[in-house]
Amino acid sequence: MQLALEKVAAWADNWCVTINRDKTTATLFTLSAKVQPGRLTLGDTPLKFEDQQTYLGVTYDKRMTWKHHIMNAEAKARRKLNIMKKLAGSQWGANEKILKTVYQGTVTTSP
Incomplete structure (x- = not known):
C-alpha cells in the first residue's frame, strides 16, 4: 500500500x-x-x-456492510417525505400532480 x-x-x-x-x-x-x-x-x-469513508456520496465501512450508508439515505428520504407531508396538508396544500413532481425530483433522484 x-x-x-x-x-x-x-x-x-x-x-x-x-x-x-x-x-x-x-x-x-x-x-x-x-x-x-x-x-x-x-x-x-x-x-x-x-472505520468508514464517504466517496462521491457513498459511505463505505471497513466491513462493507453498507449499514451507515443505508441509514443516511433513509434519513434523507424521511426528511424529504416529511416536507412533502407538510406541503400536502389535509385541508389545504398542493395538488396530486405537483406532489408527484416534487417527489420524483427530490426523493427518487437523491444520491
Whole structure:
C-alpha cells in the first residue's frame, strides 16, 4: 500500500495536483478483526485510519456492510417525505400532480 501511495504522490506532483494531507485518511477493508492496519504515510504525513469513508456520496465501512450508508439515505428520504407531508396538508396544500413532481425530483433522484 505504501508503494501505491508513493506512486499517487509522484503522479500528483508531476501533474501539479495538490493532495490535502489533512483530509486524506485510510480504511482497511477486511472481515477479520485480527488484521491490524500498518503505518501509511503520504510524503511525511502519517495517514489516520477511519472505520468508514464517504466517496462521491457513498459511505463505505471497513466491513462493507453498507449499514451507515443505508441509514443516511433513509434519513434523507424521511426528511424529504416529511416536507412533502407538510406541503400536502389535509385541508389545504398542493395538488396530486405537483406532489408527484416534487417527489420524483427530490426523493427518487437523491444520491
